[in-house]
Amino acid sequence: MSSQGLTRVVRGGFWLYLRSLVNNFSGFIYWMVLSAMGGAEIIGLTSATVALAGMVSSSLSLGVEVGVKRFAGVCRGRGDWEGVADYFWTTFLFRVVVLVLAGLVMVVLGLIGLGGMVFWAGVMVSLGWMAIFDALLASCLETKPIFIGSVVGNVVRLPLGIGLVMAGFGWIGAVIGYMALTLVAFIVKLSPSLRLAKFKLHFNFQFLRDVLKAGVAGWLPGVIAVLSRQLGVLTLFGVWGALETGLYYVSFAIMGVVTGVGGSVLSLMMPVLSGMRDGRKRACWRVIKISLALVTPLAFILAVYPEVPLGLLGREYLDAAPILMLLATTIPVVLISSGVTSLLYAYGMYMTILVLGLIGNLSRVVTYVPFSYLM
Structure with missing residues (x-):
């Protein structure tokens, strides 16, 4: 590996580390404010909903984020950007189908009697496919958009989630704040991702x-x-x-x-x-x-x-x-x-x-x- 390549790896890791710090710090502020406003009940219901969604999403992932990073890296090393796009969009479509279907099942179960927690966790699961764009950007060492998406998403999450709780939406408002972070970060990362993989809905x-x-x-x-x-x-x-x-x-x-x-x-x-x-x-x-x-x-x-x-x-x-x-x-x-x-x-x-x-x-x-x- 050349010195230039090594520098790109270290720089890319630096942006990922900053993303982690931003998420942890803003998450701490979010929990502290919500706790002061609504007490332990809001914290408990919100964290349980987020944890349920995360558990379902990770269990259904089958490690495809790691797999697409592996093969996108192989194609990128050969200069085969068509291959990068093919592997990415194949994985993207798989994730969309699996998580949207799982999310819809949870939404229906929530509506027929399992409660609001299952319903909103299902909505979050149905948005889980957006994480695959992080894998694409990381495999190409383009991690700065991941950091920027985190910053912008957290800037939106804090006032939105806290404002909804103040408006009387309770823990549901806090959960919507979490989903806003995911959506806004995705919007920020979409353009640089499409520059790498174009828009090519291809399945292999x-x-x-x-x-x-x-x-x-x-x-x-x-x-x-x-x-x-x-x-x-x-x-x-x-x-x-x-x-x-x-x-x-x-x-x-x-x-x-x-x-x-x-x-x-x-x-x-x-x-x-x-x-x-x-x-x-x-x-x-x-x-x-x-x-x-x-x-x-x-x-x-x-x-x-x-x-x-x-x-x-x-x-x-x-x-x-x-x-x-x-x-x-x-x-x-x-x-x-x-x-x-x-x-x-x-x-x-x-x-x-x-x-x-x-x-x-x-x-x-x-x-x-x-x-x-x-x-």
Whole structure:
């Protein structure tokens, strides 16, 4: 990989990291204001609706976002922009059909008696196909529009959602604010996406098969990872209580902020490596070293002085220092694992990815309960 190509990867990762910070910060403000206005009930209903929609969308994704990034990267590396468009629009049509149908089923179920939460979660699911445009832009290292879409979307979400709650719409207004973020961000990303893939509603079963084959390898372990994280939280809550659960959540959030810089850069390596014909290992290792150089000093500070960031949140959070210290020591391993996974994808070693992912995540699930009792 040339220095120019490496610079593009780092720059693209930087925009993704900024997007993450914007979403997290604006989300925090959104929850704080809604909590002050409507109390815990609005927060609970809104978060449950968003979580239900996210769970359904991710379960039905079958990893196609990863798959289209892989093959769009391959085509881009060959200069085959027709191939990029074909893989993208095939995946786009698949996502639209699956999520719109699933969303409509949930809407109908909500109307016939399962309640407003299922109805509005169904509406959100039916809009979930818009996320596929992020995969296209990321595979072409055009991540700045993703950041801009996030900024503009959050600028719309905050006044709209808060205004609707003030107008008496309650938690439904807060959910509409979330949907506005998705719609506005999509509008911002649409033009740069069409410059890359044109407007070509093309469907190819072989391309869909390729995308699904690559996607499922990471999707199944990913589903288990999400479930294991939820199991970890529930186990802590059941064994120790709400306080320890909150301490874990805070520690995990701080770790995510620190890991985000290097993780965002590494997330772009899979399509880049897939499009390379040689030098993949060298390029992968260079980016891993850059990510480690960016993140390891911060991870070291967290491991040695975990009480510093926790103390800024309040004295009651200082008890999370051992948890944050332990999580900080895993950050370099997480980054290296992410880079190696991208390399395996580039070589098409899907079965290896699946087996390693299943072993890692299933072992995590098995150890959650006994380790929770030992804490």
